[in-house]
Amino acid sequence: MMEHDEKRFRELIHRQRDLIWRVCSSYKLSAAWTTEDSFHEVLCDLWQGYGAFDRRSSESTWVYRVAVNTMNSLARKKGNQPTALPPERHDPSYRDDDYRDLVELIEAMPEPDRTIVKAHVQGFGYKEVSGITGLSIAAVSMRLSRALRKLRKLYNQK
Amino acid sequence: MRDFDKQLKRYGDELKNARCPYSDVELDRVIRSVVWSEKVIPNEPPTKRLRTKWLWPSVAAAACLAAILIPLNIDDRANGDIARVVIDGQHLYFACNNGCSPEGTLETFKTMIR
Numbered sequence: 001m002m003e004h005d006e007k008r009f010r011e012l013i014h015r016q017r018d019l020i021w022r023v024c025s026s027y028k029l030s031a032a033w034t035t036e037d038s039f040h041e042v043l044c045d046l047w048q049g050y051g052a053f054d055r056r057s058s059e060s061t062w063v064y065r066v067a068v069n070t071m072n073s074l075a076r077k078k079g080n081q082p083t084a085l086p087p088e089r090h091d092p093s094y095r096d097d098d099y100r101d102l103v104e105l106i107e108a109m110p111e112p113d114r115t116i117v118k119a120h121v122q123g124f125g126y127k128e129v130s131g132i133t134g135l136s137i138a139a140v141s142m143r144l145s146r147a148l149r150k151l152r153k154l155y156n157q158k
Numbered sequence: 159m160r161d162f163d164k165q166l167k168r169y170g171d172e173l174k175n176a177r178c179p180y181s182d183v184e185l186d187r188v189i190r191s192v193v194w195s196e197k198v199i200p201n202e203p204p205t206k207r208l209r210t211k212w213l214w215p216s217v218a219a220a221a222c223l224a225a226i227l228i229p230l231n232i233d234d235r236a237n238g239d240i241a242r243v244v245i246d247g248q249h250l251y252f253a254c255n256n257g258c259s260p261e262g263t264l265e266t267f268k269t270m271i272r
Contacts, residue, residue, distance in 0.1 A: 010189050017185060021178035039178075043192045102165045121170030152162045 009050050013043065016063045020046075023067035026118060027075055028082040028107055041074065042067045057131040064124070065132045068115050101158045105151055113147040120144055220250055 013020070024038035046066050053062055074080055106117060112133045119129045129144070130137045180188065224245040243250055 006193055009193070010186065013189055014182070014185060017178035017180065018176065022173055022176040025176050026173055040188065040192065043188065047192050098160050099165050099168060102162070102169060106169065118173065121166060122173050123170070148166075151166075155162050155165075156160060 005050065009047060012050075012059060012063070013046070016060060019060060019063055020067050022122070023064065023071060027071045029074060029080050030082055033074070033080060038071060038074065042070045045070045058128070061124075061128045061131040064119065064128075068132060072111060072115075102151075102155055105154050105158070109147065109151070113143055116140060116144050117147050117151065120148075220245055224250055 020042050021035065021039060024042060025035045027038065029038065046063065049066055055062075057065070106114060109117065112135065115133055116129055119132055124132070126137045126140050126144075129135075129140045133140065135143070178185070224243060227243045227250065228245075
């Protein structure tokens with residue numbers, strides 16, 4: 001990597017820091033993994049992929065995609081599954097049963113539905129979610145619709 | 159009937175409101191560490207990254223230990239072993255490029271200073 005790449009990478013991370021943190025903090029991993037650890041992992045993957053970023057998708061879509069892939073990869077690894085609620089889940093709002101039920105249902109969703117729902121509620125459009133997941137726009141639309149219908153049903157049954 | 163739409167909106171709002179807690183200076187330090195770890199061996203990114211960290215009681219204590227550990231970096235390229243220490247405030251991070259676990263790398267460094 002050239003010096004100017006490092007400078008541009010640093011600027012990109014400064015622009016997208018909240019987005020990266022948001023993805024990291026939305027995953028439940030084992031107690032050994034703080035959001036800070038996950039953030040570092042995502043930064044490593046972003047740096048390694050930065051040279052290949054072809055700008056066909058927007059910067060935020062690319063960053064979100066890499067962050068989600070990193071977090072999904074970490075979540076799949078043996079030993080990284082949560083054994084207890086992470087500290088951020090102990091906040092007062094999370095003690096609200098209705099809210100907690102919904103969060104748990106979303107976190108238990110299979111991929112790529114979980115990623116699609118999370119991106120949707122944060123305001124990403126179909127095209128951006130398509131860029132994040134690699135699915136067609138039509139597939140994203142269909143999956144989102146089905147996932148929300150199922151989520152609503154499970155939530156009302158809980 | 160519980161209000162699904164209200165709770166879903168709240169979930170989205172909470173995600174959107176999450177903010178990275180690093181100051182600009184702290185974030186630059188983290189980025190430098192990440193870029194530096196990649197530079198350990200260009201074209202051969204570390205398979206284990208800045209994962210294992212060792213918290214010390216103060217920045218000064220971490221700096222003192224780093225002064226001892228950093229010159230001890232394992233550099234045995236013939237065997238594919240490169241392991242490094244990165245200091246970040248009160249934390250020492252251990253990065254390596256080969257199949258060693260980061261925990262193993264930390265233990266190696268601990269052994270070297272005993």
